[in-house]
Amino acid sequence: MTAAATGVRATARIVARDDGRGGTSLPVLEGDGPLALRRTRGSGDEAHVMLVGAMSGPLGGDHFAVRAGVEAGARLRVGSAAATIALPGQAKGEARYDVRLTVADGAELRWLPEQLISAGGSDLRVTTHADLAATARLVLREEQVLGRVGEEPGRLVSRLVVRIEGRTLLDQELDCGPGAPGGWDGPAVLGGHRAVGQAVVVRPEFEDRPVSARVLGEGAAVVPLAGPAALVTAVAPDALRLRRVLDEALKSLG
Amino acid sequence: MSRAALLVLADGRFPAGGHAHSGGAEAAVKAGRVTGAASLEDFCRGRLHTAGRVSAALAAAAVLGVDPVRLDAAADARTPSPALRATARKLGRQLMRAARATWPSSELDALAREFPKGAHQPVVLGLAARAAGLGALDAAYCAAYESVSGPASATVRLLSLDPFDATGVLARLAPELDLVADQAVEAARECVDAGVDALPAASAPLLEISAEAHAAWAVRLFAS
Amino acid sequence: MHLDHSHDGPAAVSADARRPDGTRRALRIGLGGPVGSGKTATVAALCRALRDELSLAVVTNDIYTREDAEFLLREAVLPPERITAVETGACPHTAIRDDISANLEAVEDLEDEVGPLDLILVESGGDNLTATFSRGLVDAQIFVIDVAGGDDIPRKGGPGVTTADLLVVNKTDLAPYVGSDLGRMAADAKAQRAELPVVFQSLRAESGVRDVADWVRKQLAAWTA
Numbered sequence: 001m002t003a004a005a006t007g008v009r010a011t012a013r014i015v016a017r018d019d020g021r022g023g024t025s026l027p028v029l030e031g032d033g034p035l036a037l038r039r040t041r042g043s044g045d046e047a048h049v050m051l052v053g054a055m056s057g058p059l060g061g062d063h064f065a066v067r068a069g070v071e072a073g074a075r076l077r078v079g080s081a082a083a084t085i086a087l088p089g090q091a092k093g094e095a096r097y098d099v100r101l102t103v104a105d106g107a108e109l110r111w112l113p114e115q116l117i118s119a120g121g122s123d124l125r126v127t128t129h130a131d132l133a134a135t136a137r138l139v140l141r142e143e144q145v146l147g148r149v150g151e152e153p154g155r156l157v158s159r160l161v162v163r164i165e166g167r168t169l170l171d172q173e174l175d176c177g178p179g180a181p182g183g184w185d186g187p188a189v190l191g192g193h194r195a196v197g198q199a200v201v202v203r204p205e206f207e208d209r210p211v212s213a214r215v216l217g218e219g220a221a222v223v224p225l226a227g228p229a230a231l232v233t234a235v236a237p238d239a240l241r242l243r244r245v246l247d248e249a250l251k252s253l254g
Numbered sequence: 255m256s257r258a259a260l261l262v263l264a265d266g267r268f269p270a271g272g273h274a275h276s277g278g279a280e281a282a283v284k285a286g287r288v289t290g291a292a293s294l295e296d297f298c299r300g301r302l303h304t305a306g307r308v309s310a311a312l313a314a315a316a317v318l319g320v321d322p323v324r325l326d327a328a329a330d331a332r333t334p335s336p337a338l339r340a341t342a343r344k345l346g347r348q349l350m351r352a353a354r355a356t357w358p359s360s361e362l363d364a365l366a367r368e369f370p371k372g373a374h375q376p377v378v379l380g381l382a383a384r385a386a387g388l389g390a391l392d393a394a395y396c397a398a399y400e401s402v403s404g405p406a407s408a409t410v411r412l413l414s415l416d417p418f419d420a421t422g423v424l425a426r427l428a429p430e431l432d433l434v435a436d437q438a439v440e441a442a443r444e445c446v447d448a449g450v451d452a453l454p455a456a457s458a459p460l461l462e463i464s465a466e467a468h469a470a471w472a473v474r475l476f477a478s
Numbered sequence: 479m480h481l482d483h484s485h486d487g488p489a490a491v492s493a494d495a496r497r498p499d500g501t502r503r504a505l506r507i508g509l510g511g512p513v514g515s516g517k518t519a520t521v522a523a524l525c526r527a528l529r530d531e532l533s534l535a536v537v538t539n540d541i542y543t544r545e546d547a548e549f550l551l552r553e554a555v556l557p558p559e560r561i562t563a564v565e566t567g568a569c570p571h572t573a574i575r576d577d578i579s580a581n582l583e584a585v586e587d588l589e590d591e592v593g594p595l596d597l598i599l600v601e602s603g604g605d606n607l608t609a610t611f612s613r614g615l616v617d618a619q620i621f622v623i624d625v626a627g628g629d630d631i632p633r634k635g636g637p638g639v640t641t642a643d644l645l646v647v648n649k650t651d652l653a654p655y656v657g658s659d660l661g662r663m664a665a666d667a668k669a670q671r672a673e674l675p676v677v678f679q680s681l682r683a684e685s686g687v688r689d690v691a692d693w694v695r696k697q698l699a700a701w702t703a
Contacts, residue, residue, distance in 0.1 A: 159455060168450070171331040172457040181307075181456075182430060183300025187287035188278060189458045196459055213336050213466050218285070221466040226330040226339065233334060235459050269577035274567030348579035411568045472544075477565035477580075 007061025007091040010035050014066075016047055016107075018073035023047070025074075035064060046075040051113060053082060060123055061091025065098040070107040070136075080113040083145070083239075086154055088121035094155075099128040103136035115143040115195075115239050118177060122154030130162045135204050138162070138229075141246055143197035145239045146176060146190075153177045153194075162200055162229065169227040170200060193219065193235035195242035201253050202229040211253065220245045222252070259386040262356070263379075264396045266403060271348035275341065276408030276476035277301060277401065281464035283412045291419040294409050298402040298427060302434055304458035306401025308332050309376035310438030311453045313393040315445045316380020322365050322373060328450035329374035335462045337469035339374075341478040347372030349379060359385035394438035398431050408476055497589065504535075504595035505701040506585060507694060508574065508611035510638055511622035513604030516648040516681065518546045520622055521601050523687035524694065525555035532698070534597040535560040535588040537581060539573050541603040559592050570603025578615040585615075597698060607636035618697050620690065624649040629658035632666035640670050644677060644693050651680040 012035035015028035024047040031037040036052040051066070058064050070076045086095060097116075103109045111130075118124065132138055142160065146153035155177040162170040174196065176184040183189055190196060210224035220234035232249040236242035262268065279297065282288040288297050312325050333339045350372065354362050361381050365373055372378075376397050383393035406420045437454070444452040468474065497503045509517050521536055528534055536556060538546040540563055547563035550556065562584045566573040573580055585598050600616055602609060611619045621642035623631050626649055632639055639645060645667055653660050660678060667676045677689040 161451075161455075168328065168331045170334065171328070171451070171455040172334065173455040174457055174459070175303075181303035183296055183298070183303055186296030186300040187282045187285075187293055188297045188300030188461050189304060191287050191460050198459075213469075215463070215467045215470065219463060221335070221463045223334055223336055223462075223466060225334060226327075231334045233459050233462050235463070267576065269579055271577060271579045273569055273572050273577055274565050274580060276567070344580075344583070347583060351579050351582060408567070474565075475541075475568040477567065 007059065007063065007089060007093075007095065008033060008057070009063045011065040011067065012037055012051070014049055014068040014076070014078070016068070016070045016074040016076035018071065024076060035066065042077075046077050046108075049076065049078045051078065051080040053080070053084060057085075057087065058095035058097055058124060059087050059089025059091070060095050061089050061093050062095045063098070064096065065100070067100050068109065068111070069102045070104060070109045072104040073106045075108045077110040077112065083115040083117050084113070085117045085119055086122035086124035086156065087119050088123070088154065094123040094125050097124060097126045099126070101128070101130040101140075103130070103132045103138055105133040105135045107133075108137040109139075111138070111140040113142070115145045116156075116158075117145045117148060118153045118156040119148055120151045120154055122156075124154065124156055126156070126158040128160045130200075132162070132164045132202055134165050136164075136202065137204070138200065138202040139250065141197065141199040141250070143195065143239065143242055143246065144174065146194045146196070155179045160198065160200075162202065164202065164227060167227070169202075169225055169229055170231060172198070190235060193237060195236045195239050197234050197242050197246055199232040199246050199250055200229060201250070204228055206230060216245055216249055220249065222249050256387065257392070259357075260388055260392045260396065263383060263386060263388070264399055266407065268352060270352040271345050272400065272404055274477045275345065275404055276412070276478065277404040278461045278464060278468075278478070279405035279408045280412055280474060280476045281468040282460075283409065285464065287460075288409060288413075290413070291415065291423055294406065294415065294420065295423045295426065298405055298423060299430065300458060301405060301461065302398060302402050302427060302430060304456040305461060306398045307434050307438060307454050307456050309397040309401055310394040310434055311441040311445070312374065312376035313380035313383065313397040314390040314438045314442035315450075315453065316377050317384045317388070317390040317393045318442050318446050320442070320445055320450070322377050322381060323368060324450050325377045325380075326369065326373045328453055329377060332453075332455050332457075333374075335465045337465045337478065338462065341465075342374045342376075343369070343372035345372075346375040346378040349375055349382060353378065353382035353385060357382065357385035361385065390439050390442055391435060394435040394442070395431065398434045398438065402427055402431070412475065501594070502702070504585070504589060504593070504598045505618075505698050506598045506600055506616045507697065508600045508602065508616035508619040509622060510574065510602040510605065510609050510611060510619060510642070512607065512627055515604070515622045515624040515627060517601050517604070517622045518549055519681055520646065520648065520687060520690065521599050522550055522553050522555045523681050524599060524691055525550070527687055527691040528597070528694065529556060532596040533594060534599065535592060535595050536562070537584045537588070537598060537600045538563045539566050539570050539581065539601060539603045541566065541568065541570050546601060560588065562588055566603055571605045571609035574600070574602045574611045574615060575609065578612045581615050597694070607631070607634070607638050610637045610641065617701065618643040620644045620646055622646045622648055625653045625658040625660065625663070626656045629663050632663050632670060635670045639667070642674070644675050644690070645671060646690060647676065647678045649680060650678045651682050
């Protein structure tokens with residue numbers, strides 16, 4: 001970790017490996033500064049890791065990164081202890097949060113962090129790249145909450161890219177808050193909703209048996225992507241209702 | 255080339271199927287999110303900066319000679335809703351027919367062979383613009399304009415909105431259309447060297463979600 | 479780019495009489511006319527009359543539902559894969575005249591998927607008296623009006639009544655009840671259409687759709703000659 005007038009730079013790393021005894025070991029588990037990692041009790045052959053935010057952040061000018069690699073045959077679940085709050089900072093410029101996930105053949109990653117809250121005055125760019133091998137499996141949920149209670153949100157740009165064997169399956173960027181291109185809160189994009197999220201499920205068997213598209217109430221849909229994956233997209237008035245609809249959709253995918 | 259070809263391509267009467275589609279406006283009207291000129295403007299602005307921006311960049315990149323097969327895959331990745339992917343391919347196929355009749359071109363023929371059921375409409379639009387002798391900026395303008403003109407004319411029919419109000423909405427969006435077209439060309443130029451990941455991926459959750467709801471309606475005026 | 483070998487070339491552009499593989503495509507006959515004049519009933523009757531002798535399919539253009547297609551499916555006049563609905567965005571005349579692209583996709587898809595076909599009937603959404611089919615979409619068109627819509631319709635003329643290859647005056651059995659003068663309608667139609675044929679029919683009568691079916695057979699004979 002380095003700290004300067006430009007903000008904090010921190011990179012946390014996780015490597016999960018099949019331990020050859022029906023479990024998953026974590027040969028690399030390195031927190032960095034505000035990004036602390038903790039192994040928690042796993043279940044079956046799946047290792048569990050918690051991201052523990054030691055400071056609230058990211059603040060303006062901070063660059064955080066998380067790298068998680070799940071090697072062939074290993075199973076990893078990553079969660080976080082609390083929501084991440086983007087706050088305005090002393091340093092100039094936007095904050096960055098960059099997540100790179102790689103999942104090898106026969107491996108599974110469940111990436112299920114708590115919400116990202118875009119506080120008033122903050123300016124954060126999040127990028128999440130998941131690179132999967134042909135037979136990798138992924139469950140990835142991300143939720144954005146625009147503003148704390150009763151507060152206008154900050155600027156938030158969040159891009160999610162999922163690739164299988166280098167082929168881009170999903171590429172979506174949400175840009176919202178003050179300074180975002182016009183209409184972001186209007187009837188085509190968020191329509192006044194303050195919580196938005198998506199969940200991607202990649203499974204090789206979806207190639208032959210894709211999920212059928214369906215709508216879940218007013219603000220959510222489950223759709224098959226153009227490849228072995230399903231996507232849940234949801235908007236909701238608040239974080240609680242968003243979580244409920246995403247989890248319900250994930251459950252329905254089995 | 256003749257710049258006036260842009261007027262032919264961008265004309266709402268160009269016979270490429272657009273008249274049967276509302277660009278999500280029908281679903282937004284039914285949900286009560288679009289109720290008049292002000293909310294139509296907000297809807298169109300949001301669509302312009304998301305779906306419109308992506309379409310404009312795809313079209314511009316096609317004009318600059320980026321492989322249309324890669325662009326089509328990039329369009330798939332930027333269109334999670336299968337209803338919207340199907341609509342884009344359907345309209346792409348209809349535009350292909352109109353463009354091949356209007357500006358015969360071996361590139362269009364090749365794309366038609368590669369995608370017998372249709373490539374994504376903005377990709378076809380870019381190659382059509384190329385066949386018409388137009389440039390990347392022309393194609394970007396055309397795609398950006400289509401992203402708002404479709405919903406505006408559909409809303410005139412759906413809400414019996416005063417057509418002068420709808421036209422006023424489009425006129426007020428003109429400076430932002432300029433901006434989106436310029437950004438699209440910039441991204442398309444970057445895409446020539448850096449690949450399709452350089453294309454914008456601006457998403458509009460409500461357009462995606464309500465497209466799926468709309469596709470399941472038994473009774474509707476518009477195909478999308 | 480690799481070639482898709484199921485196609486020798488890209489699909490035909492418009493009204494070309496040959497398919498990309500050089501074979502003659504199906505004859506396309508359009509049926510237009512005002513709402514409620516009996517277009518769908520005539521299509522259904524034609525399907526029943528012709529389905530044993532011809533390979534045929536139907537494209538419907540509905541205004542805001544798939545109702546016409548649903549009716550034909552329910553009546554089981556043809557197997558479901560031979561009936562396609564085109565959505566028209568509240569402008570049925572646009573889809574058959576000004577922008578025929580969706581209808582052309584539909585007829586070509588039918589030929590690709592269930593073909594070879596002899597005949598495709600393209601039914602328009604119920605519209606006004608000015609709605610006619612583009613020559614880029616159909617080879618011949620039938621305009622269907624009915625006696626209950628007013629016996630002055632032939633006198634008023636309009637592109638449908640005047641120029642359709644066949645004018646059908648439907649529901650003649652209702653004439654006594656609605657006070658329509660069939661003789662006057664026939665004379666007015668003759669004045670508007672000169673030598674173009676007119677059929678008066680009641681689908682409830684024993685003869686039913688016979689005259690229209692005979693006319694269709696003649697068109698088909700000329701098409702394949």
